[in-house]
Amino acid sequence: xxxxxxxxxxxxxxxxxxxxxxxxxxxxxxxxxxxxxxxxxxxxxxxxxxxxxxxxxxxxxxxxxxxxxxxxxxxxxxxxxxxxxxxxxxxxxxxxxxxxxxxxxxxxxxxxxxxxxxxxxxxxxxxxxxxxxxxxxxxxxxxxxxxxxxxxxxxxxxxxxxxxxxxxxxxxxxxxxxxxxxxxxxxxxxxxxxxxxxxxxxxxxxxxxxxxxxxxxxxxxxxxxxxxxxxxxxxxxxxxxxxxxxxxxxxxxxxxxxxxxxx
Amino acid sequence: xxxxxxxxxxxxxxxxxxxxxxxxxxxxxxxxxxxxxxxxxxxxxxxxxxxxxxxxxxxxxxxxxxxxxxxxxxxxxxxxxxxxxxxxxxxxxxxxxxxxxxxxxxxxxxxxxxxxxxxxxxxxxxxxxxxxxxxxxxxxxxxxxxxxxxxxxxxxxxxxxxxxxxxxxxxxxxxxxxxxxxxxxxxxxxxxxxxxxxxxxxxxxxxxxxxxxxxxxxxxxxxxxxxxxxxxxxxxxxxxxxxxxxxxxxxxxxxxxxxxxxxxxxxxxxxxxxxxxxxxxxxxxxxxxxxxxxxxxxxxxxxxxxxxxxxxxxxxxxxxxxxxxxxxxxxxxxxxxxxxxxxxxxxxxxxxxxxxx
Numbered sequence: 078x079x080x081x082x083x084x085x086x087x088x089x090x091x092x093x094x095x096x097x098x099x100x101x102x103x104x105x106x107x108x109x110x111x112x113x114x115x116x117x118x119x120x121x122x123x124x125x126x127x128x129x130x131x132x133x134x135x136x137x138x139x140x141x142x143x144x145x146x147x148x149x150x151x152x153x154x155x156x157x158x159x160x161x162x163x164x165x166x167x168x169x170x171x172x173x174x175x176x177x178x179x180x181x182x183x184x185x186x187x188x189x190x191x192x193x194x195x196x197x198x199x200x201x202x203x204x205x206x207x208x209x210x211x212x213x214x215x216x217x218x219x220x221x222x223x224x225x226x227x228x229x230x231x232x233x234x235x236x237x238x239x240x241x242x243x244x245x246x247x248x249x250x251x252x253x254x255x256x257x258x259x260x261x262x263x264x265x266x267x268x269x270x271x272x273x274x275x276x277x278x279x280x281x282x283x284x285x286x287x288x289x290x291x292x293x294x295x296x297x298x299x300x301x302x303x304x305x306x307x308x309x310x311x312x313x314x315x316x317x318x319x320x321x322x323x324x325x326x327x328x329x330x331x332x333x334x335x336x337x338x339x340x
Numbered sequence: 341x342x343x344x345x346x347x348x349x350x351x352x353x354x355x356x357x358x359x360x361x362x363x364x365x366x367x368x369x370x371x372x373x374x375x376x377x378x379x380x381x382x383x384x385x386x387x388x389x390x391x392x393x394x395x396x397x398x399x400x401x402x403x404x405x406x407x408x409x410x411x412x413x414x415x416x417x418x419x420x421x422x423x424x425x426x427x428x429x430x431x432x433x434x435x436x437x438x439x440x441x442x443x444x445x446x447x448x449x450x451x452x453x454x455x456x457x458x459x460x461x462x463x464x465x466x467x468x469x470x471x472x473x474x475x476x477x478x479x480x481x482x483x484x485x486x487x488x489x490x491x492x493x494x495x496x497x498x499x500x501x502x503x504x505x506x507x508x509x510x511x512x513x514x515x516x517x518x519x520x521x522x523x524x525x526x527x528x529x530x531x532x533x534x535x536x537x538x539x540x541x542x543x544x545x546x547x548x549x550x551x552x553x554x555x556x557x558x559x560x561x562x563x564x565x566x567x568x569x570x571x572x573x574x575x576x577x578x579x580x581x582x583x584x585x586x587x588x589x590x591x592x593x594x595x596x597x598x599x600x601x602x603x604x605x606x607x608x609x610x611x612x613x614x615x616x617x618x619x620x621x622x623x624x625x626x627x628x629x630x631x632x633x634x635x636x637x638x639x640x641x642x643x644x645x646x647x648x649x650x651x652x653x654x655x656x657x658x659x660x661x662x663x664x665x666x667x668x669x670x671x672x673x674x675x676x677x678x679x680x681x682x683x684x685x686x687x688x689x690x691x692x693x694x695x696x697x
Binding site: 139 | 682685686688689693694695
């Protein structure tokens with residue numbers, strides 16, 4: 078079953094600057110899909126168009142449909158989309174710095190009426206991220222980068238989402254922490270059956286956890302398929318996975334293969 | 341369409357760094373300049389003195405405030421006081437026998453000195469707290485001007501401006517004051533247009549965007565914040581002297597109260613923060629909208645035979661004027677200048693709908 082479907086969307090900033098064009102993406106229920114691409118390819122723009130955060134940046138979806146569980150959500154405002162079960166973890170974490178981790182988590186529960194349910198959710202988050210429970214005395218601003226990322230993901234999970242949009246969870250984290258975060262993402266996906274749409278620069282890590290992936294360049298999808306297919310693609314290996322080990326560089330042609338897609 | 345960009349190829353860097361790289365913009369600016377020069381021939385004297393002259397002067401004031409608010413990102417709720425200092429100082433200097441040119445600069449320097457002292461609070465506080473500090477400046481300056489008869493001549497007194505000459509031309513009648521105001525406006529406009537191309541303007545922009553990020557790349561925020569207040573207050577002081585000599589001709593303390601400061605802030609925000617063009621648009625809207633609305637209601641009452649009570653007639657234009665400001669800001673939070681820029685962008689890429697950045 079398709080949970081989220083983007084159909085041929087086009088995003089324009091400030092009425093004139095075209096950022097994304099003709100992008101169609103599908104996320105199945107309980108799926109883990111990755112969006113890969115270089116800086117400025119339009120990955121974050123696509124996530125913002127799904128969660129409805131384009132407006133503050135003077136952007137708008139000028140074409141196409143975004144359907145979530147079969148209904149068009151383009152007209153809905155961001156909080157309403159969260160109530161439908163779609164949550165966005167922003168790039169660069171954005172935790173509420175002056176609140177403690179627990180208060181941060183509680184801030185995301187305005188849609189839950191039942192207090193005991195909220196308490197259970199907080200407990201669940203502290204089990205998922207034991208580090209947050211340990212640091213619960215200090216303000217979130219004093220947490221380390223990795224802890225803040227855990228808090229941001231936990232905060233998003235407090236809304237009991239069906240789909241979680243993750244924007245570069247590995248940003249600025251040590252490789253060891255990246256593994257831990259990705260482990261958690263895989264667990265969330267498997268245990269709670271929450272679908273994940275993952276935007277990531279770290280293509281190796283992303284393709285390891287994802288079931289399928291889309292490759293975006295200059296606002297367009299240039300390749301898509303299951304993670305295994307993409308991983309074995311020579312273009313991806315050369316451009317994103319740092320592959321080509323054992324390549325005889327005298328034989329390598331002096332142009333890059335990936336340029337051909339755009340020709 | 342009008343702003344055709346396709347086919348225009350700059351082959352030298354300095355061509356691209358011009359104030360107006362597109363020929364259409366250059367011609368438009370020239371046309372407006374010529375219209376301003378020949379305005380006395382084109383429009384009635386009454387309109388020149390009661391509409392165009394105040395527009396030119398208040399636009400200059402809005403530019404000075406926009407330098408501080410849009411350029412350096414420091415809010416100022418006491419700009420009316422800055423103008424008052426310039427006005428009073430220059431009038432006293434003129435009365436003491438100094439030539440108007442020197443009195444104008446003297447008024448600017450005194451405004452700059454006082455403005456910088458209050459601006460120094462900006463080194464410690466930001467945002468709302470700075471708004472409070474500058475508001476305090478407004479009240480303190482108001483108080484000092486009213487309470488010291490040596491400055492104002494007393495609570496109710498007005499200070500007459502003696503006959504002066506500017507660069508050998510006597511500033512009397514309708515034409516000379518207009519051209520003096522236009523010259524000052526032109527100088528300030530040129531300064532503002534060139535600001536963003538200079539290292540000074542870029543340093544201010546860095547301070548505006550994030551002052552600690554500016555500090556960490558070697559911009560001395562202490563120096564540039566003070567300089568921003570100094571320059572902005574200097575412009576305010578010069579505008580004050582132009583206002584006193586060319587427009588009011590007699591000044592009294594109640595011309596420079598808080599409502600003037602608020603109006604100036606409104607001009608800057610409605611026009612567009614940081615936009616040169618926006619200062620002119622904003623000044624025009626704030627000045628002319630109440631007049632036009634008033635005239636419209638007068639016309640409706642007398643010609644169309646609508647019965648409007650006097651109470652309503654005096655209040656409805658004000659309400660509509662407020663609604664207009666709110667409406668413009670809802671439609672385009674970045675001000676009238678951004679509405680113009682959107683239109684321009686539309687024609688820049690026409691017949692296509694958008695371009696890749």
